Each structure stands twice: as C-alpha cells, then as structure tokens.
Amino acid sequence: MSITIKDIAELAGVSYSTVSKALNNSPLVKPNTKAKIIRIAKEQGYEPNFAARRLVQKQSHTIGLVWPTVERVALSTLVTKIKEEIEKHGYSMILSINSASTAIEMFKRFQIDAVIVFEETKQKMDASVFANLPIISYGTALNNEIPFVDVNYRQAMLLGVKYLVDLGHKRISFVGDFSPVDQRQIEKYEGFLEAFEKYNLPVTPHTIVNTGGLDWYDGYHATKRLVETDSTLPTAVIGSSYDISAGIIRALREKDLIIPKDISVIGYDNIPQMANLETPLTSIGPPIDVIAKEIVTTVFMLMDEKDSVPTIQTIHPELKERASCAIAKST
Amino acid sequence: MSITIKDIAELAGVSYSTVSKALNNSPLVKPNTKAKIIRIAKEQGYEPNFAARRLVQKQSHTIGLVWPTVERVALSTLVTKIKEEIEKHGYSMILSINSASTAIEMFKRFQIDAVIVFEETKQKMDASVFANLPIISYGTALNNEIPFVDVNYRQAMLLGVKYLVDLGHKRISFVGDFSPVDQRQIEKYEGFLEAFEKYNLPVTPHTIVNTGGLDWYDGYHATKRLVETDSTLPTAVIGSSYDISAGIIRALREKDLIIPKDISVIGYDNIPQMANLETPLTSIGPPIDVIAKEIVTTVFMLMDEKDSVPTIQTIHPELKERASCAIAKST
DNA sequence: CTTATAAATAACAACGTTGTTTAATTATAA
DNA sequence: TTATAATTAAACAACGTTGTTATTTATAAG
The missing domain is CATH 3.40.50.2300 (Response regulator)
Structure with a gap:
C-alpha cells in the first residue's frame, strides 16, 4: 500500500485537504504548515496517485x-x-x-x-x-x-530543379522509388517531371531512374546502372530520400566521380544527418x-x-x- | 461531458451498480436486463473512464x-x-x-x-x-x-568460430567496432579472441578489423581495406552486427568474391532480416x-x-x- | 472589549468506477 | 398458504484526489 495524502495529514496533524493544498503550493495555507507538510511528504516518499487526480481534473498533459x-x-x-x-x-x-x-x-x-x-x-x-x-x-x-x-513535395522538387538550373545544369536525373503504394514518393516524382517541363529540360532515357525500393542499396544499384551506361552522364542528380541519396553518393564515388566537381547531387529530406554523409549533401524539403x-x-x-x-x-x-x-x- | 454509467442507469431504469455489473458481464444480473443495458450503452457510445476504474482496481494491464x-x-x-x-x-x-x-x-x-x-x-x-x-x-x-x-556475446563468438573451424576454416577475420563505450561490442571482440585462442588459430594483422563505427559503410570500408591488401585473404569473416555484415557483403561482392564459394561470412544478430541480404547470411546470436x-x-x-x-x-x-x-x- | 475582517484550516461533496452488503423480489419446497 | 432458499437488484462504501464551502482562529478597527 502506498502512502496517500491522508497518511500525511495524520502525521502532520492537519486535514487531508490542507495537505492537498500544501502540496499544490496553494497560497491558502500558511508557509509554516506548508513547509512542514512538504517535509513529511518527502520523508514518507509520497507519490501522488494520478488516476485519482485525473478523475477530478480532466487533463493528463x-x-x-x-x-x-x-x-x-x-x-x-x-x-x-x-x-x-x-x-x-x-x-x-x-x-x-x-x-x-x-x-x-x-x-x-x-x-x-x-x-x-x-x-x-x-x-x-x-x-x-x-x-x-x-x-x-x-x-x-x-x-x-x-x-x-x-x-508540398512538388514544390520541393521544383525548388531543387530550379536551383540546379540556376547553376547552369540541364542534364538532371531523378533517382527515386515510385512504386504505386506510397503517395509521397509519387508526388516527388511528379513534381520533378513538372519542374522539368517548366524549365524546358531535355528528357532522356536517363532522366528518371527507378530504384524499386527505399533502402540505400536501392539507390546505390540504380545509380551504378546509371553511371555505367555509355551515354552522356547527367551533370546533376536528385535523390528522393536520405537513404537513397547515401547510395547515390557511394555509387558515384566508386566511379571516381567527384562531387560536386564532376557531378552535383541534391537529396530530399532536410535532416541534419545529410551533413554527415561522405559529402555533405545539399538537400530539399522542410527542415x-x-x-x-x-x-x-x-x-x-x-x-x-x-x-x-x-x-x-x-x-x-x-x-x-x-x-x-x-x-x-x-x- | 462524456456519458457515464449513471446516465445509462437512468435510461435503463436501473441503479448504476447494476449497470457496472452488466457491463462487466457479471452473472449477478439477469440476462434480459444485461442485454438491455449493453444495448443502451452501445447506443449512447458509452466509454468507460479508466482513471476511475484504475482508482479502485490497481492494475492498468x-x-x-x-x-x-x-x-x-x-x-x-x-x-x-x-x-x-x-x-x-x-x-x-x-x-x-x-x-x-x-x-x-x-x-x-x-x-x-x-x-x-x-x-x-x-x-x-x-x-x-x-x-x-x-x-x-x-x-x-x-x-x-x-x-x-x-x-552471452562471448559464447556467440565461440559458436561462430567453432562452426567455421568445423568447416575447415583457419584464416578467420573479425570485422567489428570495439570502441570502448559500448560494452557489448567489446564482449564480442573479446569472445572472438578467446575462441581464436581455444582453437589455436593463427593471428595475423588481418585477424581483427576495426570498423570504427556501427553503420553499414563502416563495415564496407573496413572490408574493402581488408580485401585490397596483398596478403593472403581470410577464408571466412565474422561481422559483428547486422549493419556491418551488410557492408561486408557489399565489399566482397564488389571484389567479385563469391559467397560462400570464395569466402564464408557469418554475421552477428540473429534477426530475420539476415535472410534478405544479397546473400542470405548465416548468423549467430539469440534469435x-x-x-x-x-x-x-x-x-x-x-x-x-x-x-x-x-x-x-x-x-x-x-x-x-x-x-x-x-x-x-x-x- | 467588543465586533468586523482577514487568514488559516477543516469539512465535505464531487469525479466514475468496482466490490461488498443489504434489501427486495421471485421461485421452490414443506 | 407460508416458510425458506435462490435469484436479482439496489444501496453504499471505498479508491485518492481537487475544489468549494463552512468553520475556527488571529488581527485590526472602533
């Protein structure tokens, strides 16, 4: 049986309502008694019963x-x-x-x-x-x-593409998973296409790279495929998530492509971890x-x-x- | 104000204690009345107040x-x-x-x-x-x-080493992070050494590979370093965690080493995900x-x-x- | 010294349940 | 019928708090 305000009341020689007020630091109880009650409560290891409290006050905070x-x-x-x-x-x-x-x-x-x-x-x-x-x-x-x-995923993609366009990029690839189950991924993909259209960028077979998954190695494999083709490489890549972007960086490095000298990369997911990747990654998305x-x-x-x-x-x-x-x- | 057993009592024309019993499916109330009360409760969207209940029954389950x-x-x-x-x-x-x-x-x-x-x-x-x-x-x-x-991490390592020894392996490497902060990692490391001693295996500069971190790429980099030396490669590797082992596999594959033909791998962490890696990984640790x-x-x-x-x-x-x-x- | 006023405490009614006791009703047997 | 047992329902006391109201005690004013 744990200790209640009634036990403390008894020990302090006051009524339990006074104890309640004292412990809630009410101004209605004399500093002296208050101190005494608090002391006793501490001594006895009193712990309020929150079920009881919540029964009367409706909030749990x-x-x-x-x-x-x-x-x-x-x-x-x-x-x-x-x-x-x-x-x-x-x-x-x-x-x-x-x-x-x-x-x-x-x-x-x-x-x-x-x-x-x-x-x-x-x-x-x-x-x-x-x-x-x-x-x-x-x-x-x-x-x-x-x-x-x-x-607003679409706007994020617009932001990324615009930034790259402003830097003079034209051949930009999007590496992401757009399996139909995840609405958010699809919006990123569509946002990218929208931006591409807006800036009148040339669509090639390598503009969109489907990873088929959200793990780092999905991004890694997809990028590997991308950079191993004979056709002209993109000058910039946008990765659709933190993990995928990690894979992208890995694959690019393995091909001895230096970021950003040889190729620029932007990753979706505006999280602090982006700074800890092998190359600190410029990223889009709400912080x-x-x-x-x-x-x-x-x-x-x-x-x-x-x-x-x-x-x-x-x-x-x-x-x-x-x-x-x-x-x-x-x- | 949400609805209480008292409200239901009123509607059903019984006392609130009867409602309580009915809703708790007590045998002390006639099936007829019970059914009626339950019906009304459902109609009214009654939801018990758990704070009140908990005040009298001490458990929250x-x-x-x-x-x-x-x-x-x-x-x-x-x-x-x-x-x-x-x-x-x-x-x-x-x-x-x-x-x-x-x-x-x-x-x-x-x-x-x-x-x-x-x-x-x-x-x-x-x-x-x-x-x-x-x-x-x-x-x-x-x-x-x-x-x-x-x-028992030590025993896990013993198990892994024994298994490899039984398969005829002698040159076994341990790839793991044994930074001093994490006691568990250290025990794996020490367990490995213990096993090595027990089976009288030859310690080389490549027996122990420190990853310096717990992420997949730490395992990847460490393994890369390992396989790129000129000295004789180990015939088997033990990875100290799921993530590290994923990195090990990746690095080995990149070197065109076929698992298990060219090299055997065991990973710590006996989790189902081990089966989903590029090569389903034999693993140690409690399931x-x-x-x-x-x-x-x-x-x-x-x-x-x-x-x-x-x-x-x-x-x-x-x-x-x-x-x-x-x-x-x-x- | 009253008497009005303020301060401090005590008393008590909630809060919504459950479990126990008591009372009322119904069924069963003498 | 009536006494008795079994069934059913009502009454009531918890559970440990808080907040409101009532009472006591101290303080100041006249």
Missing part, C-alpha cells in the same frame, strides 16, 4: 503519438524533435507502435489529451474511435475529418524542426478550439545548401 | 518500454517482437523515448504495471524512482538492484524472438513475485545456418 512502423528510420528524427517540441509546451509524449485504432483505444484509457498519427497506409477507422479527441495525422490523410499535416513545430502547434490549436484548424495544412520546403552542388561545366 | 535511442534501428525489430509477446499475455505496451528516469516518472502517472528499460549508457538513478515498480533492463545493467537480461520472450517472461515473473527473479539472466546464442558458409577450400 500528455500527447500520444501513434507510430506503427518503427522500423523506418527516416521518421525517428522527426519523432525525437516532436517530443522536444511537446515538452516545450510542458506536456509529455508517449508512443504506441500499434495500429492507429488500437493505439487510440489505449491512449484513451490513459486519458491522453491529444493524438498524433504517423501512418503509412490509409486506414478505415470508425469515427467513434476518435470522437471528442483532438487528433491529427502526418504523412497520409487518414480520413477527411481528421486534420492532416502535409508536405525537420519546421515539420515538428508545425505538427505540434497544430495539435495544441486543436486542443484549444477544434474548429480553428484547417483540414489540410501544407508545409513548404526549403533548400539547404551544403557542399554537393557546383556550377555546371560548359559542355 | 500495460507495460512501459523505455527506449531513448529510437534512431538505432537494430532494436526496433526487438521492440516489435516484445510488443507482440506482451499482447499474448493480454497486456498492452506503451513506449517512451525519454531518458529512463523521466520515462519512469511518466509511466508511474499512468499506473503502468511494469517497466522494461533499453538504455545504452549506465544511468545513475535514484532508487526512489523505481521503488515498488517491477522493472527490468536489457542491454546494459542499469543498477545492481534491477534485474538485467543479458546476452530475436527468444530475447523478446525471455524479457517478457521475466517481467511477468517480476510482477508475480519480486524475489523469484535473478539479478542477471543470460540468454544463450544460437547459430542459424543460411547460405553464406561453405567448407574451406584446401589451400
């Missing part, structure tokens, strides 16, 4: 994050950032790796104040599951009722802290007043210059 | 997992497995990426029934933090009071499900009766044959 695909590293940086952001608001974050609906059920048991969902695939979820619960999704729109924080901040801000807005939040919120990408791009050699 | 280093993929498979194992016991799992002591504080607020800690570095934690809380650690001993599930099961079993033992659990529990490794080892060519 905790936000739940649903993250069923822990195996995907890409998001882990974002998760960490979101946690930090949440803590700035004086809240805690808790994680579940269950599917969205199971996770939400569990979070409700813990009287979580709001939920953030990272889910790769669109879920059919009964509206009753998230009724009266501030909830937001990132990555995939779960449902048209649930506010959704999105990234990870911007995404984190946006998500967290939206959640808190949602908790304040449900109606003020737009259903879709789009984050705009930025370009972060590092050391992997140079002016195109005049060919 | 949830286990917390502290996992401060989400960025490390290696463990994510294990985390997923542990979750499944916990669910087999009818419990839920919840995650925190905070440091151990912060996470435990939060878990206590949620009346978590037990805690599992994955922590890379030894923590100094006040005993009061985990007093009266079933807690267990994996990976690193947190504290001599907290039961600790360990892996991930065995580790998960051991951890979860220990936690439940701990919840039952605290004293029955030994402070250190060692899991023994196994060798999983796949396609990466062959009989040594007679040189």
Whole structure:
C-alpha cells in the first residue's frame, strides 16, 4: 500500500485537504504548515496517485503519438524533435507502435489529451474511435475529418530543379522509388517531371531512374546502372530520400566521380544527418524542426478550439545548401 | 461531458451498480436486463473512464518500454517482437523515448504495471524512482538492484568460430567496432579472441578489423581495406552486427568474391532480416524472438513475485545456418 | 472589549468506477 | 398458504484526489 495524502495529514496533524493544498503550493495555507507538510511528504516518499487526480481534473498533459512502423528510420528524427517540441509546451509524449485504432483505444484509457498519427497506409477507422479527441495525422490523410499535416513535395522538387538550373545544369536525373503504394514518393516524382517541363529540360532515357525500393542499396544499384551506361552522364542528380541519396553518393564515388566537381547531387529530406554523409549533401524539403513545430502547434490549436484548424495544412520546403552542388561545366 | 454509467442507469431504469455489473458481464444480473443495458450503452457510445476504474482496481494491464535511442534501428525489430509477446499475455505496451528516469516518472502517472528499460549508457538513478515498480533492463545493467537480461556475446563468438573451424576454416577475420563505450561490442571482440585462442588459430594483422563505427559503410570500408591488401585473404569473416555484415557483403561482392564459394561470412544478430541480404547470411546470436520472450517472461515473473527473479539472466546464442558458409577450400 | 475582517484550516461533496452488503423480489419446497 | 432458499437488484462504501464551502482562529478597527 502506498502512502496517500491522508497518511500525511495524520502525521502532520492537519486535514487531508490542507495537505492537498500544501502540496499544490496553494497560497491558502500558511508557509509554516506548508513547509512542514512538504517535509513529511518527502520523508514518507509520497507519490501522488494520478488516476485519482485525473478523475477530478480532466487533463493528463500528455500527447500520444501513434507510430506503427518503427522500423523506418527516416521518421525517428522527426519523432525525437516532436517530443522536444511537446515538452516545450510542458506536456509529455508517449508512443504506441500499434495500429492507429488500437493505439487510440489505449491512449484513451490513459486519458491522453491529444493524438498524433504517423501512418503509412490509409486506414478505415470508425469515427467513434476518435470522437471528442483532438487528433491529427502526418504523412497520409487518414480520413477527411481528421486534420492532416502535409508536405508540398512538388514544390520541393521544383525548388531543387530550379536551383540546379540556376547553376547552369540541364542534364538532371531523378533517382527515386515510385512504386504505386506510397503517395509521397509519387508526388516527388511528379513534381520533378513538372519542374522539368517548366524549365524546358531535355528528357532522356536517363532522366528518371527507378530504384524499386527505399533502402540505400536501392539507390546505390540504380545509380551504378546509371553511371555505367555509355551515354552522356547527367551533370546533376536528385535523390528522393536520405537513404537513397547515401547510395547515390557511394555509387558515384566508386566511379571516381567527384562531387560536386564532376557531378552535383541534391537529396530530399532536410535532416541534419545529410551533413554527415561522405559529402555533405545539399538537400530539399522542410527542415525537420519546421515539420515538428508545425505538427505540434497544430495539435495544441486543436486542443484549444477544434474548429480553428484547417483540414489540410501544407508545409513548404526549403533548400539547404551544403557542399554537393557546383556550377555546371560548359559542355 | 462524456456519458457515464449513471446516465445509462437512468435510461435503463436501473441503479448504476447494476449497470457496472452488466457491463462487466457479471452473472449477478439477469440476462434480459444485461442485454438491455449493453444495448443502451452501445447506443449512447458509452466509454468507460479508466482513471476511475484504475482508482479502485490497481492494475492498468500495460507495460512501459523505455527506449531513448529510437534512431538505432537494430532494436526496433526487438521492440516489435516484445510488443507482440506482451499482447499474448493480454497486456498492452506503451513506449517512451525519454531518458529512463523521466520515462519512469511518466509511466508511474499512468499506473503502468511494469517497466522494461533499453538504455545504452549506465544511468545513475535514484532508487526512489523505481521503488515498488517491477522493472527490468536489457542491454546494459542499469543498477545492481534491477534485474538485467543479458546476452552471452562471448559464447556467440565461440559458436561462430567453432562452426567455421568445423568447416575447415583457419584464416578467420573479425570485422567489428570495439570502441570502448559500448560494452557489448567489446564482449564480442573479446569472445572472438578467446575462441581464436581455444582453437589455436593463427593471428595475423588481418585477424581483427576495426570498423570504427556501427553503420553499414563502416563495415564496407573496413572490408574493402581488408580485401585490397596483398596478403593472403581470410577464408571466412565474422561481422559483428547486422549493419556491418551488410557492408561486408557489399565489399566482397564488389571484389567479385563469391559467397560462400570464395569466402564464408557469418554475421552477428540473429534477426530475420539476415535472410534478405544479397546473400542470405548465416548468423549467430539469440534469435530475436527468444530475447523478446525471455524479457517478457521475466517481467511477468517480476510482477508475480519480486524475489523469484535473478539479478542477471543470460540468454544463450544460437547459430542459424543460411547460405553464406561453405567448407574451406584446401589451400 | 467588543465586533468586523482577514487568514488559516477543516469539512465535505464531487469525479466514475468496482466490490461488498443489504434489501427486495421471485421461485421452490414443506 | 407460508416458510425458506435462490435469484436479482439496489444501496453504499471505498479508491485518492481537487475544489468549494463552512468553520475556527488571529488581527485590526472602533
């Protein structure tokens, strides 16, 4: 049996309501008694029962994050950032790796104040599951009722292509996976094509390189194939993700192509790790802290007043210059 | 204001205690009334208040997992497995990426029934933090009071070396990171040396290859260095982790060395992903499900009766044959 | 010295459940 | 019928807090 405010009340010779006030640092109790009560509480190793507290105050000051695909590293940086952001608001974050609906059920048991969902695939979820619960999704729109924080992938590609064009590049390749399951990858691909059209760039058989996967070696193999053809090489390459870009760099280096002297490279995913690659990579996409901040801000807005939040919120990408791009050699 | 059993009682024309019993499927209420109450509850979208329930029943049927280093993929498979194992016991799992002591504080607020800690570095934690809380650690001993599930890395290396020796190999290399911070890596290294001595194998400058890091490219570079020397190549290589082994395979393939015809490879980390590498890799270490099961079993033992659990529990490794080892060519 | 006023504490009613006790109803046997 | 047992439902006391209201005690004003 753990110790309660009643036990402390007894020991201090006051009523338990006084103990409650003292421990909550209420001005309604005399400094003397307050000090004494706090002392006794500490001595006795008192730990508040949060179930009881939550029964009367409705909030838990905790936000739940649903993250069923822990195996995907890409998001882990974002998760960490979101946690930090949440803590700035004086809240805690808790994680579940269950599917969205199971996770939400569990979070409700813990009287979580709001939920953030990272889910790769669109879920059919009964509206009753998230009724009266501030909830937001990132990555995939779960449902048209649930506010959704999105990234403008097309604009990111436009940004990247424009940057390269401004440096004088014309032969640009896109190395990415555009398997039909992942909407985000497709948007990157389409964004690239859009930009290509906009800048009137020449499409060749090597403009688009399909990796067929999202791992580093998928990018590696694809790039290997690209650079081993006899035709003229591109002067710049855009990789569709952090991992793929790592593979690209590896393959280029093996061919003794020097970045950015011989070839320029841009990678999608604006994360700090980009700087740690063999060549620090110029990257596109919203900086990870911007995404984190946006998500967290939206959640808190949602908790304040449900109606003020737009259903879709789009984050705009930025370009972060590092050391992997140079002016195109005049060919 | 959400709906409570009292509201349902009113609607059903019974007392709230009857509603409670009906919803808990107690035999003390007539099937008729029970059905009616359940129907009304469903109609009204009743959701139990778990804070209230927990106030009277002390258990939450949830286990917390502290996992401060989400960025490390290696463990994510294990985390997923542990979750499944916990669910087999009818419990839920919840995650925190905070440091151990912060996470435990939060878990206590949620009346978590037990805690599992994955922590890379030894923590100094006040005993009061985990007093009266079933807690267990994996990976690193947190504290001599907290039961600790360990892996016998030395034995794993012995197993691997023995297996290769039995296949006739004599020139075996160990590719791994033994930076002084990670105790586990060091034990693998020492285990390898121990085995080498036991089987009287010849130590050469290439017996031990230090990667200086745990990423795939660390293994890749190290192996590259190894195979590009002029001296006689080893006939077998042991990689100290999944990622490093992936790098080893890549480097060997690039040198047109065929696995296992030209060279045999064993990787530490007995995870299913080993089968998906370019060459399915024979691996050593406790199978991930065995580790998960051991951890979860220990936690439940701990919840039952605290004293029955030994402070250190060692899991023994196994060798999983796949396609990466062959009989040594007679040189 | 009252008496009004402020400060400090005590008392008590929530919060939404569960589990135990008590009461009311119904069925069964004498 | 009536006493008795079995079934069903109601009543009530927890669980450990917080917040509101009531009471006591100290302080100041007249």
